[in-house]
């Protein structure tokens with residue numbers, strides 16, 4: 001038996017911030033605004049894991065009102081989430097995710113993001129899939145106002 005969880009997140013693009021996706025800093029004129037490093041992809045993966053495990057959401061575990069998480073490295077938050085899932089006796093089977101971003105192109109960074117996420121998830125890279133699409137010029141993503149990410153995680157509750 002396996003359990004699935006979904007995760008969704010979005011963050012606003014603005015000047016003077018870094019663009020960090022899946023723990024990888026991507027050179028771009030704009031970055032993502034947020035309390036932590038605003039790694040929208042890591043946040044979606046965290047919510048997918050917590051969803052599959054029945055453990056609530058990222059806001060409960062890492063509230064953005066908590067100064068501990070200001071400018072936090074979201075890959076470290078992901079590692080902490082993975083440890084929580086393991087402590088609950090569950091095994092992570094795999095993660096699939098999609099970044100929805102008008103620019104820049106994710107393609108050149110996709111393998112690095114995959115291996116970075118896989119390392120944090122304690123999974124081989126082939127169990128972690130990273131996809132990208134644009135907003136086709138529509139909506140907040142299409143206008144370049146922000147970046148969104150979706151993730152699905154599968155867990156074996158028996159470990």
Ligand code: MG
Nearest residue numbers: 009010040043
């Ligand atoms: Mg977020």
